[in-house]
Amino acid sequence: MKYRIEKDLIGSKEIDDSKYYGINTVRALENFNLCNKTINIDFVREIALVKKAAAITNMKLGNLEEKKAEAIIKASEEVIEGNFDDQFKISAFQGGAGTSTNMNVNEVIANRAIELMGGNKGDYSIIHPLNDVNMSQSTNDVCPTALRIATIKKVKTVIKELQKLKEAFNEKEDQFSEIYRLGRTQLMDAVPMTVGQGFGAYSKVLERDLYRIRKTEENLKDINLGGTAIGTGLNATDRYIFIVADTLRHLTKLDINRANSLVDGTQNTDSFVEVSSALKTCAANLIKISNDLRILNSGPRGGFGEIALPARQAGSSIMPGKVNPVIPEMIGQISMRIIANDTAITLASSSGQLELNAFIPLIAESLLESLDLLEKASVLFREKCVDGILVNEARCLENLEKSTALVTALVPHIGYDRACELAKKALKEDKSMREILYAEGLYSKEQVDFMLDPSQLIKPASFEGEVRVVS
Incomplete structure (x- = not known):
C-alpha cells in the first residue's frame, strides 16, 4: 500500500x-x-x-x-x-x-x-x-446553506408522495362509501358510520399535514452563504456575497435568497425545527391511522375482522397461518423515529450559543433521516397496504346489528332512560336492537326498519327538528 x-x-x-x-x-x-x-x-x-x-x-x-x-x-x-x-x-x-x-x-x-x-x-x-x-467560505455558512437546500429538495419529494397517499385514502373513501360499519369511541360501540367516512377522515388529516409541511419551505429559502464564520462576511466581499447567492439559485433552480441578516442565518436554526415539527405532527397522525387499520384488521376471526389488509409475509415462526399487519407496524415505528428525531432537533437547536450552533451535525442527520423515512413510508404505506385494503361487508353489518349502537336513534322518540332499558335488555338476552324492538311492539316493523336503517343514521337530519318516525 x-x-x-x-x-x-x-x-x-x-x-x-x-x-x-x-x-x-x-x-x-x-x-x-x-x-x-x-x-x-x-x-x-x-x-x-x-x-x-x-x-x-x-x-x-x-x-x-x-x-x-x-x-x-x-x-x-x-x-x-x-x-x-x-x-x-x-x-x-x-x-x-x-x-x-x-x-x-x-x-x-x-x-x-x-x-x-x-x-x-x-x-x-x-x-x-x-x-x-x-x-470565501466557512463551515458555518456552507453547512447551514447545504442543509437548507437538501431540506427543500426533500420536502418537495415528501409532499409529492404524501399527496399520493392522501389520494389513495380518497379512493378508498369513494370505494367504501356505501358499506356500513360500527363506529367506536374509547374502543366501545358508538353509532353507525360508513367505512368510507373513516377513510375520508384519514385523507383530511393528511391534507392538513401537507399544508403544514408546505408552509415550512418559505423559511428555508434564506441562505447565509457569504456570512463566513459568524455572519459578518470576514474574508468574503460584498460582490461575492451577492453573486454566490445568485449562482446557487441558478444551479439549484430553487427560489433561494441571501438572508437579510447573515448573522441571524448563521446562529439560528429555528427553520429546521419548524420543518421537523410539521413532520412530527404528520408522524403522530400516521401512528393513529396505522393503529386504526391494525384494529379493524384484527383477527381475522377473534378480532374485528372488518377490513383485510394485504398479506405480505408469514407472521409467525410457531403459529401456522398467522399473518401480521407488518406494513402498519412499520409505519408506526418509522413515525416514532420521526418523533424521536424531532426531540433531538429541538434540543440541538435550543443548545446553540452566541454566534453559532455547534450541533448542526445532529440537526442535519436527524432532519434528513426524518424526511427520507417519511418519503419512503408514504410510498410503502400506499403501495403495500392502502391500495390493497378490502372490506368484509358481512362482518361489518354483523357487528353493527349485534351492537347496541343503533339504540341511539331511538332517543328522540322514547327518551334516553327508556332507550337504556332496551339496550340492557338486548345485551342480557343476546339479541339485536332490531329483534328487541320487533318484540316490544312499540313500532311497526316498517317503522323499526326505517329508524334503524344505517343510511339514515350516518348523517344529521335534513332540517332542524326533523323527526324520522312518528310513533
Missing part, C-alpha cells in the same frame, strides 16, 4: 494514497469512531454544490484562476454525481459544528481536482483544500 504524508497544525499523518480525503478527515475518523451512521450522502452532495457555486463566483470575480476553478467545478460535479460516495465515511455525530464534514468535502474535491490538473493527490501547491476549495 502506498502512503503520502500530510501535515496540519497538530502534526503529520500517513494517508493511504488511494484515498481522496486528507489529514482532517483521518483525524475525524479517529476521533469520532462510533461505528454507526456516517454523514448523510445527500448532505455531502449539497455541500459539493455549494463548493461549485463558490468556485464559479470566485472565478468570475478574479479571485481564483480559471484552470483551478474549472478543476474544482469538475471535481465538485463528480462528487454531486456520486462518484466518490465511498470517501465520506465520518460519523454523522461529530464535534465542530460540521467542520469535519466540510473538511472532508474540501479534501476530496481538492485531491480530485489535483488529479484533473495532472498532479498527485496531496500536492496542495496545485490546489489547496482551504485556500482554493474553501475560498
